Amino acid sequence: MVILLEMVKVKSASVRVLHWVIFFSTVSLVLTGLYIADPYWFSGTGEAYQTFVMAKIRLMHFLSAIALDVAFLIRLYIAFFSIFHADWREMLPFSENLREAWNSFGFYWTLKGEQKDHRWIDPFDGITFHLLHLVLLLQLFTGFALYVSGIELSPGLTGIWARTLHIATDWTLVLFGGLPGVRQMHHFTLWLVVSGAFLHIYHQIWKTIKLQRADISAIINGYKLMAVKREK
Numbered sequence: 001m002v003i004l005l006e007m008v009k010v011k012s013a014s015v016r017v018l019h020w021v022i023f024f025s026t027v028s029l030v031l032t033g034l035y036i037a038d039p040y041w042f043s044g045t046g047e048a049y050q051t052f053v054m055a056k057i058r059l060m061h062f063l064s065a066i067a068l069d070v071a072f073l074i075r076l077y078i079a080f081f082s083i084f085h086a087d088w089r090e091m092l093p094f095s096e097n098l099r100e101a102w103n104s105f106g107f108y109w110t111l112k113g114e115q116k117d118h119r120w121i122d123p124f125d126g127i128t129f130h131l132l133h134l135v136l137l138l139q140l141f142t143g144f145a146l147y148v149s150g151i152e153l154s155p156g157l158t159g160i161w162a163r164t165l166h167i168a169t170d171w172t173l174v175l176f177g178g179l180p181g182v183r184q185m186h187h188f189t190l191w192l193v194v195s196g197a198f199l200h201i202y203h204q205i206w207k208t209i210k211l212q213r214a215d216i217s218a219i220i221n222g223y224k225l226m227a228v229k230r231e232k
Contacts, residue, residue: 006226007224010218011222012084021068032064065143087126090126091133101123131196141168142176
C-alpha cells in the first residue's frame with residue numbers, strides 16, 4: 001500500500017468569498033463597535049461636516065452589519081443547497097460530530113491519539129462554527145434592537161422599517177431587561193466573537209504547521225493536501 005499526498009479541492013469559490021466577507025465585516029464591526037462604546041479615541045475638528053465622527057462610524061458599523069448578515073444568510077443557503085458540497089450536517093452537534101470533535105480537540109492540544117483526515121470540515125471546526133454563528137445571530141438581534149431604539153416610528157418606509165425591526169428584536173428587551181441589558185449582552189458577545197476568531201486562526205495556523213496539510217491555503221485557493229491510498 002502506497003500513501004501519497006495530493007492537493008484536493010475542499011472549498012468552492014463562493015464559500016471562500018463569503019468567508020472573507022464575513023471576516024473583514026467582522027473586523028470592521030469590532031473596530032467601529034469599540035469606538036461607539038467608548039468614543040474618546042479621537043474626534044473631528046474644523047467645520048461642522050468634519051465633526052460628525054460618531055455618525056460616520058455608526059454608518060460604517062451599520063453597513064458592515066448588513067454585509068455580515070447578507071453573507072451569513074447566503075452561507076446558510078449554501079450549507080443546505082450547495083451543488084459542490086452541502087455541509088450543514090457537519091456543523092450541527094450530532095452525537096457523531098461531537099464525538100469526533102472531542103477526539104480532534106484532544107489530539108490538537110495533546111498530540112495523543114489519532115487524527116482522522118477530513119476532506120470537508122474538521123468536526124472541531126464544524127462545532128466551533130455552529131457556536132460562533134449562534135453568537136453572531138444573538139449579536140444581530142441585540143445590535144438591531146439598539147439601532148431601532150433611535151428611529152422614530154414615523155409614517156412611510158422609515159416607519160415600516162422601524163416597526164419590522166421592533167417586531168423582530170423587542171424580545172431581547174424582555175430577555176435582557178431593557179436597553180442597558182441588551183447593550184451589555186451586545187458587548188459581551190463581541191468578546192466571544194473575538195475570542196472565537198483568535199481560536200480559529202490559531203487552530204488553522206497550528207494545523208498548517210504541525211500537520212502540513214495546507215489548511216490555510218484551502219480558504220484562499222480551495223485546495224489542501226490529503227492522503228490518498230493506492231495499491232502497489
